[in-house]
Amino acid sequence: MKSKISVLLIVLLAVSAMSAFAVGDKDSGTASGAPARTINVLLWDDPYPKALMAMLPEFTAATNITVNIEMLQPPQVLTKTAISVTPTSTDYDVVGIDEGNIPVFASLLLPFDSWYKGTVYPKTDPKSITPKMYSIGTWNGVQVGVPINGNLYVWMTRKDLIENPTYKAQFKAKYGYDLGVPKTFKELLEMGTFFYENDIAAGFGPFNGGPAGVLSEAVFMWESFGTKFIDYTGGTYKVVLDQAKAVEGMEFYKKLMAISPKGAETMAHVERQAAFAADPKGVFSMFIWPAQIAAYEDPAKSLVAGKIAYSAPPAGPRGQAAVTGAWAIAIPKASKNQEAAAEFVYWWSSKAIADKLVQANTIPARTETLTNPAYAASKPWLPALADSMKVAASRPRFKEIGQVQDVVKKYWVMGITGAMPTNEAIRMIVKETNDILQKAGY
Amino acid sequence: MTFSRRPATSQTGRVALRRSGGQGSPVPFLVPALLIVFAVLIFPIVFSFVVSLFDWPLSAGGGQRRFVGAGNYKDLVMDKEFWNSLRLQLGFIFIAIPLELVLGLAAALLLNREFQGGRVVRALILLPVFFLPVVSGMTWRFMLQPRYGALNNFLLSLGAPEITWLGHPTFAYAAIIVQDIWRMWPFVFMLLYAGLAGIPSDVLEAAEIDGATFWKRLFLVILPLMYPTILTALLLRIIDALRIFSEVYVMTEGGPGMSTTLFSLYTHRQAFGYMKVGMASAMAMFLLTISVIFAVTLVRKNMSLEKLEDQGGNR
Numbered sequence: 001m002k003s004k005i006s007v008l009l010i011v012l013l014a015v016s017a018m019s020a021f022a023v024g025d026k027d028s029g030t031a032s033g034a035p036a037r038t039i040n041v042l043l044w045d046d047p048y049p050k051a052l053m054a055m056l057p058e059f060t061a062a063t064n065i066t067v068n069i070e071m072l073q074p075p076q077v078l079t080k081t082a083i084s085v086t087p088t089s090t091d092y093d094v095v096g097i098d099e100g101n102i103p104v105f106a107s108l109l110l111p112f113d114s115w116y117k118g119t120v121y122p123k124t125d126p127k128s129i130t131p132k133m134y135s136i137g138t139w140n141g142v143q144v145g146v147p148i149n150g151n152l153y154v155w156m157t158r159k160d161l162i163e164n165p166t167y168k169a170q171f172k173a174k175y176g177y178d179l180g181v182p183k184t185f186k187e188l189l190e191m192g193t194f195f196y197e198n199d200i201a202a203g204f205g206p207f208n209g210g211p212a213g214v215l216s217e218a219v220f221m222w223e224s225f226g227t228k229f230i231d232y233t234g235g236t237y238k239v240v241l242d243q244a245k246a247v248e249g250m251e252f253y254k255k256l257m258a259i260s261p262k263g264a265e266t267m268a269h270v271e272r273q274a275a276f277a278a279d280p281k282g283v284f285s286m287f288i289w290p291a292q293i294a295a296y297e298d299p300a301k302s303l304v305a306g307k308i309a310y311s312a313p314p315a316g317p318r319g320q321a322a323v324t325g326a327w328a329i330a331i332p333k334a335s336k337n338q339e340a341a342a343e344f345v346y347w348w349s350s351k352a353i354a355d356k357l358v359q360a361n362t363i364p365a366r367t368e369t370l371t372n373p374a375y376a377a378s379k380p381w382l383p384a385l386a387d388s389m390k391v392a393a394s395r396p397r398f399k400e401i402g403q404v405q406d407v408v409k410k411y412w413v414m415g416i417t418g419a420m421p422t423n424e425a426i427r428m429i430v431k432e433t434n435d436i437l438q439k440a441g442y
Numbered sequence: 443m444t445f446s447r448r449p450a451t452s453q454t455g456r457v458a459l460r461r462s463g464g465q466g467s468p469v470p471f472l473v474p475a476l477l478i479v480f481a482v483l484i485f486p487i488v489f490s491f492v493v494s495l496f497d498w499p500l501s502a503g504g505g506q507r508r509f510v511g512a513g514n515y516k517d518l519v520m521d522k523e524f525w526n527s528l529r530l531q532l533g534f535i536f537i538a539i540p541l542e543l544v545l546g547l548a549a550a551l552l553l554n555r556e557f558q559g560g561r562v563v564r565a566l567i568l569l570p571v572f573f574l575p576v577v578s579g580m581t582w583r584f585m586l587q588p589r590y591g592a593l594n595n596f597l598l599s600l601g602a603p604e605i606t607w608l609g610h611p612t613f614a615y616a617a618i619i620v621q622d623i624w625r626m627w628p629f630v631f632m633l634l635y636a637g638l639a640g641i642p643s644d645v646l647e648a649a650e651i652d653g654a655t656f657w658k659r660l661f662l663v664i665l666p667l668m669y670p671t672i673l674t675a676l677l678l679r680i681i682d683a684l685r686i687f688s689e690v691y692v693m694t695e696g697g698p699g700m701s702t703t704l705f706s707l708y709t710h711r712q713a714f715g716y717m718k719v720g721m722a723s724a725m726a727m728f729l730l731t732i733s734v735i736f737a738v739t740l741v742r743k744n745m746s747l748e749k750l751e752d753q754g755g756n757r
Contacts, residue, residue, distance in 0.1 A: 079714040082500045104501040104717060210695065211715075262588035265609030265698055271587070279589065399501065402715040410699040417698070419611070 034119070037340045038066040039093040042080060044327060045071040047294035048149055049096070051360035052348060059347050063120050065340045074098060075210060081105060090332040093341040097145060098327050099136035100212055100405075103397050106139035109330040112146065116339040121346035128349070132392040133365045137328040139397075145328030146349050149291055150363040150370055152392055153220065153313050153322040154384050156276070156296070157181045157285040160307045161201060162191075170198070182285055182314045185224065189255055195284045196259035203259030205276055205286030208413055209268025211405035215395050216323045218412050220287070221249030223323075223393045224316025230396035230404075230433070237398055237442045239433050243426050249316070250415045250422040257416050265417050277302035287313060289325055293381050294361035310384035312391060322388035323395060326365065358382075400440045407432040487730065494723035501717045514724040524725070526700060527708035530615070534704060535683045538622045542679060543672065545623070546630030551660070554638045568632060570625045579689035582621045583608065608694055611701030618690050618702050622683070630675050637671030638664070670744050677740040684733055705729060 043049040049071055056067050070092075072080060078101055084091040085108050097105055117123055124146050126134060132152070137145040161167060162179050171179040171194050182188035192203025207213045222229055227242035227249075257264055261275045261283065269292065276283040277296050282304060288296065299305040313322050329348065331341045347353060354364035358375055363385065369375075376383050396404065408429055415425030494514055498507040518524045553564055570578070585592045586607035594604055607613045641664065649663045665672070687706040690696070696703035696711070703711070705725070713722035 075714075082714055082717060108501070208698075262594075262604045263606050263609055265606055266694070274590070399499070400716070402711075402717065406700075406711070406715065409697070413698050417609070419699075 034064045036064050036066070037337060038068060039337045039340045039344060040091060041067055041069045041094040041096075041344070042077060042084070042092040043069055043071050043096040043329075044074045044077050044098070046291050047360070048291045048357065048362040051294070051357055051362050052353070054360075055353060055356060059344065063340070063343055063347075065343060067344060074212075085332045086334060088334055090334040092332065093335040093337040094329055094331055094344055096148070096327050096329050098212070099147075099324060100395055100397055100401055102136065102145060102328060103139050103399050103401070105330070106142070106144050108332055108334070109144040110333045110335070110338060112137070112143040115331065115342045115345075118343050118346040119339075120343060121350055123342070124346055124349040128351075128367065129365050130367045130370060130389060132324065132389045133326050136324065136326050136394070137330075145330035146345055147326050147328045147365045148349060149327050150365045150385060150389075151289050151291045151326040152324040152385070152388050153216075153287045154290050154293075154381055154388050155181070155285065155311045155313045156288050157309045157311065158201065158282060158304060158307060159309045160304070161195060161284055162309070167195075167200065170194075181309050181311045183311075184314050185252060185316045188285060188314045189252070189259075192256065192259045192284050199281075201281045202261040202275060202283045203285070204256040205272050205283040206253070206257060206260050206264050206267055206416075207269075207272060207287070208265055208416075209271075211402070211409040212325075212395075213268065214409040214412050215405045216325060217253065218249075218408050219393060219395050220313070220321055220323050221253050221316070222246050223321030224313075224318060225249040225252070226316075226318030230398075230437075232398075237396070237437055239430055239437065241426070241430055243423070243430060245318075246426045246429075247422050250412070250426060252316075254416045254418070254422065265413065277304050279303075290363040290381055290385055293363070297361050310381040312384060312387035320391040321393040322391050324392050325395075398440075398442075400436055403436045404433050407436065490723045490726050490730075494720055494727050496720045498719040499717050500713065500719045507720075510720065514718075514720045517721065518724055518728070523700060523703070523708060527703050527705045528728075530701075530703065531684065531705035533615075534619060534622070534686070535680060538619045538626075539676065539679045539683060541623050542627040542630045543634075543675065545627040546632075546634050546675070547672075549627075549631045550635040550638050551664075554635065564635070568628045571628045571632070573625055575625070575686075575689040576692055578621060578625050579692035582617065582624075582689075583693045586617055609698055611698055614694050614698060614702050618693055618704075621689060621693065622686065625689070626679065626682070630679060633671060633675040633678070634668065637668045640671075641667050673740050673744045677737060677744070680736045680740070681733060684729060684736075 049069065053069055056069070060066055070080075077096060077098075081092075081095050081097065081101075082105075085095060085105065087108060095105075097109075112126075115123065126143065129137075129147050130150055133147040133150055137143050137147045162181065168179045171191065174194065175190050177187075179191060179194075182191055188204070194203075195201045196203040207217050219229055222241065222245065225245045225248050227245040228240050230237055231240045233240075261267070261279070263271060267275070272283075272286065273292070273295060276286060278301075280303065296302050296308060297305045313320055329345050331338055331345070335341055349364075349366070351366060351368065354366040354369040355372075357364045358369055358372075358379060361379065363370070363381075370382055371386055372382075395401075411420065411425040411428045411432075414420035415422045420428075495509060495511055496507040497510045497513065549567065553560065553567075573581075584590070586594075588594050588604050588606045588609075591607075593607070598604065605613065607617050645663060645667070646659065649659045654662065685706060686704065687710065690702055690704055690707060691710075694702040696707045706729075709722050709725040709729070712718045712725060
């Protein structure tokens, strides 16, 4: 019995000692002399937040704030935010929200005007954010989040293919003009067809993953063919899709599908990356969210690192369009650590961190970083991004967008795969979207 | 010829209770158990039912909810995607589970004998059951990938054309069914093998001596004796199949279009895609009702069989 009590005492002493050491660890390294605090952060999983994580020790050393970052795939970020953030409680002090879902959560987020002033880092100046990205952090005229990445369609074309002398000669002989980065949809289709028919590479890499991605592709086509999908006019949302132009857009995408890799009907990010960067044949040309460029330019993961030409998307019959898909970071109203949370956001959106993130091949939303000529040579996607910004187009944003996305995905995929005539698919998109808007009271 | 599996009847149980000194009411002894049942079973169901009567946008947290009575149920009945998801779910159950039963029974009959390496074979067969559903879904997704997938590689080597398995509505639906059969038939095998092993050998020997062929022995002796086990397997698989989610989610996310959006996926979408917790709860209540119908039907059938056996044994 005595020995058991002794063992118990020793265990208790050991636990107490370890706790004391743990506290000592937390207190040590305090550069600012501020009390130790911890914040929980929920972010999407891609190279951009991952690059940020490597810099966290610097932030903790300066502020004595420990940051617990949880990264999930975008749909799971939405799910987790929905169940973890309420008006009165939250599991996270900072949440990443993609632009389409800002309206969904706006009422739960602290307006930017009410954020604490930073003690270590100055409050983010909204003017430092690229104007095309700034609006994604606002809802009903109130800024509720700080746009943090400059994510919008940038076009990728395989340099090694368009600079190949044999292919150049063969293409010119057949089509009468030079092979290069496609500037128009016509060029995209012809060049893509050339590579596809000659079994050199797939001509195009579509995006048919999640509903939000499919909506991006649909909006890209529709805007390029000269029609908007939904507009906010007269205080309400209305479907303004010109069905004839929308059918043209869908028909064109159907042609692109015919020169796409097998499995194009279900290609999401993983499959697109595998097809473009890991398949020896690869894909001639397709869009990319710049947030993922780091993976495509990583020689350890990509066969085409350093072989990609970046540009703004090719122009459709009515012009160019680059769909935005940026993320904002926000502080829930219910956060008990709003001051520390704000400090973290200010640090993240600062020029110093933006410069470091650019070095890691990621895309912050700060104008001065994106347009810094010093980076243009080593980061060729930055000038392309600046060009894309000029023709930026957003997907519709309102609370019922999830339902609308599902409708678009269902009929868009049926239309482009030939499972339904394109005019019928567009008619159904218009009809069912109208039904959703009507039911929602718009 | 009957076999009683219950060592004591309910009457002897009551006698034992009285003998054990239970002079007062048994209620105080039942209270802890009842409280636990209420907390983990009754309360969530009641809560879910109450939520189903509200229009409760999840994005508004716990704040804005509006009582709509049967409004969510009415909306569901009018929603063609709801019926589509129910049709897909029931189709999934009625295709996958019978095939699992047939496979499981065939394997149990085949392996219900001693042979060299028999234990190893039986253990290996069970492996897929231990796969996490999400891992199984991912594995199948990559296996069915048209360009890099193992299946297409094999078919291509035979000269067949590339097929986009998960890009075609019918193939994708078939794929999620095949995935479930692959993962869960060993579970059915396990139950049926145990049931088969429980059949007294003298019964089978007697049938054999009487000149019964294999099929006669199967249909007139083995299957009737295994009926309760088969019903139990059926019940467990149906309950499990009604809840299937993660493997389909990672394989197809309900696509292409809505062709693999099973009931559970559509419920998830209502809750976390459209943020309509009330609607999702109404769907959950609907699913619960279906589960109860299946369970009660099968349990009654099972119980009545055991009752018959008991009566036969007492005769």
